[in-house]
Amino acid sequence: MRLRSPLAALLVLATILVAPxxxxxxxxxxxxxxxxxxxxxxxxxxxxxxxxxxxxxxxxxxxxxxxxxxxxxxxxxxxxxxxxxxxxxxxxxxxxxxxxxxxxxxxxxxxxxxxxxxxxxxxxxxxxxxxxxxxxxxxxxxxxxxxxxxxxxxxxxxxxxxxxxxxxxxxxxxxxxxxxxxxxxxxxxxxxxxxxxxxxxxxxxxxxxxxxxxxxxxxGFEQFVATAARQQPLLYGLVTVMMALITGWFASIIFRRD
Structure with missing residues (x-):
């Protein structure tokens, strides 16, 4: 079937576009x-x-x-x-x-x-x-x-x-x-x-x-540590070193031999 006018063609195209x-x-x-x-x-x-x-x-x-x-x-x-x-x-x-x-x-x-x-x-x-x-x-x-x-x-x-x-x-x-x-x-x-x-x-x-x-x-505490390590890396590193030194010193006192 041939479309006889541009208007008819536009109507067919619109029907196709709006069809579900x-x-x-x-x-x-x-x-x-x-x-x-x-x-x-x-x-x-x-x-x-x-x-x-x-x-x-x-x-x-x-x-x-x-x-x-x-x-x-x-x-x-x-x-x-x-x-x-x-x-x-x-x-x-x-x-x-x-x-x-x-x-x-x-x-x-x-x-x-x-x-x-x-x-x-x-x-x-x-x-x-x-x-x-x-x-x-x-x-x-x-x-x-x-x-x-x-x-x-x-x-x-x-x-x-x-x-x-x-x-x-x-x-x-x-x-x-x-x-x-x-x-x-x-x-x-x-x-x-x-x-x-x-x-x-x-x-x-x-x-x-x-x-x-x-x-x-x-x-909790894990989130606090992770946030501190990410946002304050220098302070976190210093605190970690201090904790390691204190732990080592405390252990040397407990286990020292007289």
Whole structure:
């Protein structure tokens, strides 16, 4: 059909622009605690992420996959390679990782390779092997292949401390549209803001995504010490030295031999 006037063409274009767009699935999520406080007796905590899927316009029989990525405050970290020389272990090389998550956890409801294709996993950074970890290599800044020895050592060391982890069975669907997962936080968890990125997939296609947040803060004496060290570094250093001298002098009196 040919439009016989510019006015008719404008009317058709306006109808297209104002027509309601088809809504994709929407995620509604909540974390059990959006503010974790760290005190002197803090030995770790476990948060729970609950969520629901609104299936507006989606077929009733559609099945879903979920990938939850929790990332802590970014930091510059260094991984060193040691060799044994003359009976002594010495640092022979190092690699600096730039602006990488200080805490990172990736969870899903089933194996990552069943959730999405390799290309989509790379694009969406699903799984530790596909997380972007920028390194300084000479004068260049780039990520490297997953088999790079420094990258593998970095992931292994962070995983050994519980700061990096992945679990392809951590997300549980309570019903076809309700889900939950736990977020373990170790005792040495970094202080700062955390982002929880939830990706919803169906038949290997991304159909929904949302982000929520929580924070980890120090309170009490620990917060006072951290604030003093940051805002008054010289005074903090002097007080620390004085406390060390007094403690040493007091210990020498208690344990001295007559």
């Amino acid at each position: 767009a088809a809504r994709a699935e929407r995620l509604i999520v909540s974390v059990s605690n959006d503010r974790v406080t760290v005190t002197s007796n803090y030995d770790g905590e476990e948060l729970v992420l609950f969520g629901a899927i609104e299936r507006d316009g989606a077929p009733d029989g559609r099945t879903y996959d979920l990938v939850v990525t929790v990332s802590g405050p970014p930091a510059d970290l260094v991984t060193r390679r040691k060799e044994r020389k003359l009976g002594i272990w010495v640092n022979v090389d190092s690699r600096q990782f730039i602006n990488v998550p200080s805490y990172l956890a990736v969870f899903a409801n089933r194996p990552f390779d069943a959730v999405a294709t390799p290309e989509l996993r790379r694009n969406l950074q699903i799984g530790l092997d596909h997380i972007l970890l920028t390194q300084r290599v000479g004068t260049d800044y780039a990520d490297v292949v997953a088999s790079d020895p420094f990258r593998r050592a970095f992931l292994r060391l962070r995983s050994d401390h519980g700061l990096y982890r992945e679990n392809a069975g951590a997300v549980t669907f309570l019903t076809p549209t309700l889900f939950r997962t736990s977020i373990p936080l170790p005792a040495q968890v970094p202080i700062g803001d955390y982002a929880v990125d939830i990706k919803l997939l169906s038949d290997g296609v991304l159909v929904g995504r949302t982000v929520t947040r929580f924070e980890i803060v120090k309170v």
